[in-house]
Amino acid sequence: MNEKMLKELQKWVKDNYNPHTTDYTPERSAGNSYDCFYDGEQCATSWCAYEVGKILGMALEEPDMPEEEEY
Numbered sequence: 001m002n003e004k005m006l007k008e009l010q011k012w013v014k015d016n017y018n019p020h021t022t023d024y025t026p027e028r029s030a031g032n033s034y035d036c037f038y039d040g041e042q043c044a045t046s047w048c049a050y051e052v053g054k055i056l057g058m059a060l061e062e063p064d065m066p067e068e069e070e071y
Contacts, residue, residue, distance in 0.1 A: 009056060010053075010058060013049045013050075013052055013058060015049075016046065016048070016049035017049035018046050019046070019060075019062065021039075021046045021064075022043060022046050022047055022050065023043075024039040046063070050063055
């Protein structure tokens with residue numbers, strides 16, 4: 001991988017990874033369908049950025065995990 005591409009990918013990871021959005025659940029935005037869409041988009045983008053960052057060997061804060069539901 002060339003240096004320019006590596007730098008661009010690292011920048012994308014830094015711009016898109018937020019460990020606090022990785023635990024967004026449908027319950028977080030219940031009752032507001034617009035939030036549900038954006039929360040899902042943020043959650044998925046953040047998880048993707050985390051995975052790419054780990055592949056690149058970046059040191060990233062561990063993602064928040066959704067709380068397990070009790071039944």
